[in-house]
Amino acid sequence: MKAMDRRDFLKLAGIGGVVFVSGLGHLAVATEKKSTLEDFFFVQLSDTHWGFEGPKANPDARGTLQKAVAAVNGLKRQPDFIVFTGDLTHTTENPQERRKRMGEFKDIISQLKVRNIRFMPGEHDASLDNGAAFQEYFGKTHYTFLHKGVHFIVLDNVSDPTASVGETQLTWLGEELKGIRKDERIIVLTHRPLFDLYPQWDWATRDAAKVIDLLTPYDNVTVFYGHIHQEHHHTTGNILHHAAKSLIFPLPAPGSAPKRAPIPWDSAAPYKGLGFRSVATAQTKPGYAIMEYPVIKDML
Amino acid sequence: MKTKSIRVFLVGTILLAQIIGTGCPPTHAGQPDIVVKMTAKKFEYSPSEIVLKKGVPVVLEITALDRLHGFSCPDLGIRADLQQGKVTRVPVVPQKTGSFAFRCDIFCGDGHEDMSGTIIVKE
Numbered sequence: 001m002k003a004m005d006r007r008d009f010l011k012l013a014g015i016g017g018v019v020f021v022s023g024l025g026h027l028a029v030a031t032e033k034k035s036t037l038e039d040f041f042f043v044q045l046s047d048t049h050w051g052f053e054g055p056k057a058n059p060d061a062r063g064t065l066q067k068a069v070a071a072v073n074g075l076k077r078q079p080d081f082i083v084f085t086g087d088l089t090h091t092t093e094n095p096q097e098r099r100k101r102m103g104e105f106k107d108i109i110s111q112l113k114v115r116n117i118r119f120m121p122g123e124h125d126a127s128l129d130n131g132a133a134f135q136e137y138f139g140k141t142h143y144t145f146l147h148k149g150v151h152f153i154v155l156d157n158v159s160d161p162t163a164s165v166g167e168t169q170l171t172w173l174g175e176e177l178k179g180i181r182k183d184e185r186i187i188v189l190t191h192r193p194l195f196d197l198y199p200q201w202d203w204a205t206r207d208a209a210k211v212i213d214l215l216t217p218y219d220n221v222t223v224f225y226g227h228i229h230q231e232h233h234h235t236t237g238n239i240l241h242h243a244a245k246s247l248i249f250p251l252p253a254p255g256s257a258p259k260r261a262p263i264p265w266d267s268a269a270p271y272k273g274l275g276f277r278s279v280a281t282a283q284t285k286p287g288y289a290i291m292e293y294p295v296i297k298d299m300l
Numbered sequence: 301m302k303t304k305s306i307r308v309f310l311v312g313t314i315l316l317a318q319i320i321g322t323g324c325p326p327t328h329a330g331q332p333d334i335v336v337k338m339t340a341k342k343f344e345y346s347p348s349e350i351v352l353k354k355g356v357p358v359v360l361e362i363t364a365l366d367r368l369h370g371f372s373c374p375d376l377g378i379r380a381d382l383q384q385g386k387v388t389r390v391p392v393v394p395q396k397t398g399s400f401a402f403r404c405d406i407f408c409g410d411g412h413e414d415m416s417g418t419i420i421v422k423e
Contacts, residue, residue: 090410091409091410127407128407161407163407200375202372202405259414
């Protein structure tokens, strides 16, 4: 039993580039042979912050999202679906401007070839109005869906501005999990880390421990999230956590700088530190193959 | 900006003088709390730099002027919700020296990420 390797992933996704294989050797897959699990991959985009202005961080803030859309459309094989893990828009206190940005965001991503798109909010989208505008434009902030044998759980840890999931959603999560076998695959999609990555920079979810307690009995749980504007991989117990790059500006590694300020734009290497990823699974292999992509091909 | 820097420096200096100048032992049974008054508003704390003495109990009295804010200093094990218009008392007994960041952990708008400060704990 081994994790999916580069060849497996390339065969599935029909693409080239760098592959990170998550080390999930502990996962049992024997029982999955009886499940409906099929090979597939999806694409994760995160922290697009449409509406952000800051030429020192990104002089192409009005054009980066469009380039990402073109890059996804340029994949040799198209994913089954696409997820946006929050901070679709940059925050504004003006409710009309907030909705304008969400409308513009939707117009831009309407150019994606893949129309099966899943959204969740970041604090920039939802924390100032408890998710009201987000729900008008993108629907529910927490929900589940089943795709080819994998249970996807979308958690909202931002509509409450205290960065909490909250008791109501925790109860809902507990009920949802009751319908899932311990050995089935679960992917959690959310915006903020579900562990104390670096609370000094507010890189945490206040009641994350309660979420993890609910998920821990399950053998095969992986979390994909955003918020920290960089690739990051971490394990808590038997749960793996993978943070995605941003599509507006990168942030420093946790605690590596005096302040959590955007890394300045590098004119010698434009779009450096930005990107998106694909995540592939296969019926007979544990874990997921994660491939990171730049915004423009020349950066690969 | 220059004026603000001077003001913060003066406040910090005064606080340091007040706290260190007391020569208080680590415990203050029967003595009134040392109080540090602070304000919080989008997107700053005032003062943004606080100097404390290791082992000396202090109460931060923080008033949120414009909306709900948070006060979080994980390295010193402190956090509190700051209700608008109310004085929130946050007791602190720093047990280690160093410079420790605090920040707002309740999202308050564009600039929230910059709403931070530093607690300096000296021997």
